[in-house]
Amino acid sequence: MKKSTLLKSLFLAATLFMSTSAFAEEIYKETFDNVTPDKGKIDACKGFDQAVNGVSYVATNNTAGDIRKTSSLNPHLWLPAGKDAGIKISNINTSGCNNMVLSFKIAPNKGGAKLALSITANGTTIEFPETVLTTQNEYQTITCTTQIPEASATEIIIEASATGNSTATTNGLRIDDITINGDKAADAPVITAENVDFGTVYDATETSKNLVVTGTNTTAPITYVLADDNNVFTVTGDLTAAGGTLTVKFAPKAGGEYEATLNMVSGTASKTVNIKGIYEAPQTATLPYEQNFATDLGDTYAYSVSGSRTWFWAQFENSGTTETYAQMGAGKPSSANEDWLITPGITSNSNDGVTISFDTKTAYAGKPLQLLYSKNYKGVGDPTAATWTEITKDATWPATPASGYSNITPSGDITVAGSGQIHFAFKYTSDDSAEGSSTWQIHQIQIKAATSGVESASNNETNIYAANGTIYVNAVAGELIEVYNTLGQKLMAKKATDGLNAINVNGSALVIVKAGNKVAKVVL
The missing domain is CATH 2.60.40.10 (Immunoglobulins)
Structure with missing residues (x-):
């Protein structure tokens, strides 16, 4: 190489080196430190630093070139003397990067060797300063003078050739810390936040959740707009460019499933948060009340506290008559279940209270069906959170038949005195049993205003x-x-x-x- 050309190359290399060292970021680096085995052909080795990021490493000649370690040098790329050998490193993520410069450390296995390599990157020949490797097994850092062409995925090939290469025929080369420095594209601004799901609520009073919003690389304060056609959600709070915490409130006015979106913006960054909630409104009814389960469970409320079974509607043709009913059973073998069928809330304005009657059928041995009432159950949700009074013994129930189903059995009138709202419940329970459990059917329910059993007193009446x-x-x-x-x-x-x-x-x-x-x- 001519002296003027050499000086020009050295000046360019120094300029690139200072630029990349002072300002550029490290885009890629391979140290070979974790490669196994300590001595093995490139294609057979594992543990390359960037393999976890999808970078691939293959030999250009699978009979020559390997990864090895010496007593004084960490694992490195070894290109033997007198052979065509090299490595191809592919799929390096350089998306959005520019001003990329390749550097590496290199040492000869004999002093005085001339650096003789062929390097290409993304199909372009990469130049580097002419260098004499003076000391055996002592690394020198080489910074290439040609920039790597921009590409979303970069491929580098480093080769030593035996043909026409006097130094390569007498000196092996050790290469380590293959590095690409350059300018990375600025990370795009991003707004992150989780969707908000209130699940199912059983109370129309306001429910709140916090929404944590994070802005990354955002420079303008994050603004937001709520799109809610039903006007059941509200969002309050202030956000900076870095984000913050918003308060999302759900205040449904009627039963149903509700959805809304919260649209957030900061510069070019945007984020849409989906908000949803379900309000299961309690059922109420007026006196007199009747439920005959003609086509479904009607306005009764089925709730499973435990187990996989639940109350369901069914029908059966019996001697030309279609019976319709609510049914619950755990089968044979049976599993542990606790399931409630609850009437709507019914309000009595008289201290005489209300009187309930119903018809039931049963089959198979098992636990009896229980009858309870509550004056503080809210009408939906877990009934065990309320106070219940059992009145099972006040009703008439069918006996379990030896086979098949019992006859339909009227319960008789059961009166619960007192004014206010009341819920009645049928509670089914079963255990894990190979013998199975009982099955119960409720064919109709009637609730009416009760009388005290005597005429109302006036003057001397009781x-x-x-x-x-x-x-x-x-x-x-x-x-x-x-x-x-x-x-x-x-x-x-x-x-x-x-x-x-x-x-x-x-x-x-x-x-x-x-x-x-x-x-x-x-x-x-």
């Missing part, structure tokens, strides 16, 4: 009712008041005072109250 666990008897002074349980055992007796008498008894949910010549059945 009125009997219960409210909040207390028996009230409006009687004439001197009348005998007696309270019996359902077995006919007297629980208490007392002489009435004139007007309203309050009586408390323990241990019974259903009692018979006798006052004067009036008798009433009262549910506490």
